[in-house]
Amino acid sequence: MNTLNVELGERSYPIYIGVNTLRESGLIRGHLDSKKIVVVTNDVVDVLYGAQVMDLLTGLDAEKLVLPDGEQFKSLASFERVMTYLLENNAARDTTLIALGGGVIGDLTGFSAACYQRxxxxxxxxxxxxxxxDSSVGGKTAVNHPLGKNMIGAFYQPAAVIIDTMTLCSLPRREFAAGMAEVIKYGIIYDAQLFDWLEQHQQGLREKDQALLQEVVxxxxxxxxxxxxxxxxxxxxRALLNLGHTFGHAIEAEQGYGNWLHGEAVATGIVLASVVAQHKNWLSASEVCRIVDLLKAFELPVKAPEKMGFDSFMRHMRHDKKVQANRIRFVIPDAIGSAVVTDDVDEALLKETLNAS
Structure with missing residues (x-):
């Protein structure tokens, strides 16, 4: 098992990464100072891992709240449902929430933890x-609104992140590919060697080789x-982590949350940002091709939805939380392994890029 630490002073916490970590009760119990525990999950994950996690909490005052699965349920209505459950069950400040699931459950549970009794x-x-x-590390918590993704939220760090890479074996192919979009993002913005490594090991990753999965996670x-x-x-x-997200969030909002998976929208957003970079002579045509080819290797979309052109993108991107002084900020790669945050993308270039996508 690998253990990393997020160093934030008194808010520091460990990340545990291994195989079958969900069989080790000590990992969870070592971070429980509470009398009451509420596991928040969804109906798909509950069938797979709900009983296993509850078994780790045997002998403790542990309950489980099961929500519907899907990005469309990362909403204020779901947030209210969690709040109501906690209030009805007399949860106090000595309650710990456990987020068991993907990004929707993690973001919603984290935001609920940040807000409940402050x-x-x-x-x-x-x-x-x-x-x-990506989403389980770093303390970004939020819910979506019809006018914008993750616009209602808080920075709130977990007590620990416990990762069992065996759970990826039950992940549907499309969901696994969506996660690879975020993996590829790290190589583009930060680590050219990681990008090279992903190109070399794409087949093993698609086959969910556990050693490769542990290394990439x-x-x-x-x-x-x-x-x-x-x-x-x-x-x-930290804004560099939003590569592809300004375009991607617009796609999700326009298509309806859940119709395009977050990672799928980010993959297309990465391509659009890379095309902008090529027009600005920051990336070569061959570098853009490498990025597109690696995304396509994991069956990710690399073109915007049909009939979604400049006007549709702009309508949503103007509501993006990265807008400052009425200027949309983009993360644009200037090499494989490096990126910048800029609002210097003129409207003509955006129109050309988006209408051609």
């Missing part, structure tokens, strides 16, 4: 690749932990 502890147990390499979590330790609340370098 903050109670929570633990992340991510079961999807996207959540393991470890490296992505390490990168995320380093960036978060430097810039917890995204006032600087």
């Amino acid at each position: 903050g109670i502890p929570f633990i992340q147990i991510p079961t999807t690749l996207l959540a393991q390499v 470890r490296r992505c979590c390490q990168i995320k932990a380093e960036i978060v330790a430097e810039d917890e609340q995204e006032r600087g370098r």
